[in-house]
Amino acid sequence: MARPDNRLAVDIGGTFTDVALDMGGREVTTKVLTTPHAPEQGVLDGVAKVLDEAGIGAGDIALFIHGTTLATNALIERKGVKTALIVTEGQRDSLEMAYENRFAQYDILADRPKPLVPRHLRLPVRERLDWRGNVLLELDEKSVEAVIPELQREGVESLAIGLIHAYANPAHERRVAEIIGTAMPHLYISTSSSVAPEIREYERQSTTVANAYVRPMMARYLQALDDALRERGLNCPFYLMTSGGGLTTVEAAMQYPIRLVESGPAGGAILASRIARECGLNEVVSFDMGGTTAKICLIDDGAPQLSRFFEVDRTYRFMKGSGLPIKIPVIEMVEIGTGGGSIAAVDGVKRLTVGPESAGADPGPACYDRGGAAPTVTDADVVMGRIDPGAFAGGSVILNTQKAEAAVVSGVGEPLGLDATGGAFGIAEMANEAMANASRVHAIEWGKNIAARTMIAFGGAAPLHAARIAQKLEIDRIIVPSGAGVGSALGFLSAPVAFEVVRSQYTRLHEFEAHAINTLFDDMRGEAEAIVRAAAPSGGLIEQRTAAMRYIGQGHEITVAVPPDTLGSKHGGVLRDAFTNTYAQLYGRTIDHLDVEVLVWSLTLSSKVADPEPVAPVTAGAAPPEPHSRRRVFDPATGEWAQTPVYARDTLCPGTSFDGPAVISEDQTTTIVPAGMRVEVNALGYLDLRNI
Numbered sequence: 001m002a003r004p005d006n007r008l009a010v011d012i013g014g015t016f017t018d019v020a021l022d023m024g025g026r027e028v029t030t031k032v033l034t035t036p037h038a039p040e041q042g043v044l045d046g047v048a049k050v051l052d053e054a055g056i057g058a059g060d061i062a063l064f065i066h067g068t069t070l071a072t073n074a075l076i077e078r079k080g081v082k083t084a085l086i087v088t089e090g091q092r093d094s095l096e097m098a099y100e101n102r103f104a105q106y107d108i109l110a111d112r113p114k115p116l117v118p119r120h121l122r123l124p125v126r127e128r129l130d131w132r133g134n135v136l137l138e139l140d141e142k143s144v145e146a147v148i149p150e151l152q153r154e155g156v157e158s159l160a161i162g163l164i165h166a167y168a169n170p171a172h173e174r175r176v177a178e179i180i181g182t183a184m185p186h187l188y189i190s191t192s193s194s195v196a197p198e199i200r201e202y203e204r205q206s207t208t209v210a211n212a213y214v215r216p217m218m219a220r221y222l223q224a225l226d227d228a229l230r231e232r233g234l235n236c237p238f239y240l241m242t243s244g245g246g247l248t249t250v251e252a253a254m255q256y257p258i259r260l261v262e263s264g265p266a267g268g269a270i271l272a273s274r275i276a277r278e279c280g281l282n283e284v285v286s287f288d289m290g291g292t293t294a295k296i297c298l299i300d301d302g303a304p305q306l307s308r309f310f311e312v313d314r315t316y317r318f319m320k321g322s323g324l325p326i327k328i329p330v331i332e333m334v335e336i337g338t339g340g341g342s343i344a345a346v347d348g349v350k351r352l353t354v355g356p357e358s359a360g361a362d363p364g365p366a367c368y369d370r371g372g373a374a375p376t377v378t379d380a381d382v383v384m385g386r387i388d389p390g391a392f393a394g395g396s397v398i399l400n401t402q403k404a405e406a407a408v409v410s411g412v413g414e415p416l417g418l419d420a421t422g423g424a425f426g427i428a429e430m431a432n433e434a435m436a437n438a439s440r441v442h443a444i445e446w447g448k449n450i451a452a453r454t455m456i457a458f459g460g461a462a463p464l465h466a467a468r469i470a471q472k473l474e475i476d477r478i479i480v481p482s483g484a485g486v487g488s489a490l491g492f493l494s495a496p497v498a499f500e501v502v503r504s505q506y507t508r509l510h511e512f513e514a515h516a517i518n519t520l521f522d523d524m525r526g527e528a529e530a531i532v533r534a535a536a537p538s539g540g541l542i543e544q545r546t547a548a549m550r551y552i553g554q555g556h557e558i559t560v561a562v563p564p565d566t567l568g569s570k571h572g573g574v575l576r577d578a579f580t581n582t583y584a585q586l587y588g589r590t591i592d593h594l595d596v597e598v599l600v601w602s603l604t605l606s607s608k609v610a611d612p613e614p615v616a617p618v619t620a621g622a623a624p625p626e627p628h629s630r631r632r633v634f635d636p637a638t639g640e641w642a643q644t645p646v647y648a649r650d651t652l653c654p655g656t657s658f659d660g661p662a663v664i665s666e667d668q669t670t671t672i673v674p675a676g677m678r679v680e681v682n683a684l685g686y687l688d689l690r691n692i
Contacts, residue, residue, distance in 0.1 A: 015291025246498025485668020
């Protein structure tokens, strides 16, 4: 019989699949290599391994939570199904025309990703609505019936429907779906009025097409995984982590898989938010570095910043507008292709580059000895003595130091005239500077001071690099939580069940109609509550409302909080004041003579999650145990090798403190404490590194 305290979380990454089991205060974690060609196998392997280590059976688990990058990878690698798009006649090319601008103005070869649906599968039907949803031209049902033979002939598996102004009136889209669904009952159909009911045709169509493109694959994967888990006795509720930091049911995830694209990174941000509240930290930067990417997120007052826009498959790494726009609830963060598996290379003009290409899990870095030959960040860490080759990933992967050195020398050392140490140092420094620079830019864009923040480091590779990056950013405090190597999976266990509903209803604040907006929010709450209550049938719910607002005449909006109360006539002024304050914080000015308009309203409903207990004070100064070994570790700050004490993390009790240099090892990661920093272990077992 399942015990209510036993909760299991699994996060599939590009290199490792992380598993975390919470047994009511006792945590059991593990890592297994991701199985790219059959990702469910890595999940099943990890679940079996952690249950064996915990000494319990599958039937003892009360809750299973899953996060995955499969939807993201399918979009980037173009491995979704054959998809068609139904559009309003005359709008066939809007998906390809995109913004009608050049994101790289002076690059004559610049090109954005190709549309997920080719032109011959973008099929028009006769109908027309105006921007308020009024019917200008009734739907011609014969034109709808005429596209069915084409869909059948092309073997289309999934269909997106994106009619102009459907956000304001979904009737035509629903009728098109009904007609085609009756003729093709096995066809997956996604309508823009349900996936992304927001103004702006290109983003709405792009999001709907992306949802349709991955939906059959994700539905089959989730159903197969659910069946396989149940066959093994795991008969508990099964939830998915979403990009916005909440949990949803398998059924909702199958319908809206596009909401899963950033589920893993969202789990990490949730973990960092919880740690910030535990430790009483108001300004935090979370640093999550895994095998494929690094993610940086700013957290203020215990909560991450949220957004409703994300780009997938950017042709230029950091250039906005070069990817596929996705309008979904997402935790705001910057993600760069710098992880343990990121490949280093020297180009034709002797420049050392690191990433975004990754060795992944197969073949993996050269040190994995699985056929990889290119040098990676992990290879550099091995060469510099930061990683114990016999204890990597809890000993599940035995690393080959000679292969790492050979790859670093041949791929970087020889082209630049460096030895293995110099090549490894160069790789690590390039990776560290890329992550530090991404953090600086992200903070500046949001008007934040990165140096004033505490860094929370987690992910398999982050504690290895956190101190060096903190030095570059002038951050003087780092916290490495327990189970840091599987941080995102642990974050899943702290997430609420949540769902966001969005509606476009144009409103000018000087003529604010409270009754119409109250009716809108009532409808939105009903839709959200139906989904949330399917996963959380009892307990209190938290309602958050926002509005996308702008001055009349502007081209883009900012997000402003809306009071979760019944709105009255006075709230027109309340909303304007909230908009003015938010606008001033972002841009340092306001425009007093212009009216304010609202384009989009959103409502998020989430289950209540208990606030974490603040960390209890602990008397610091306890001497550490004797190190279990010493090994030569290269210090990038001094450029010297030093015999460095190595401590097992599970031997460090609360109150223990000592000065670096030191290496603190655990099953899923390793923390490097450089000279000039002191580490203290707090009451929760977190490592607290501070400049001396």
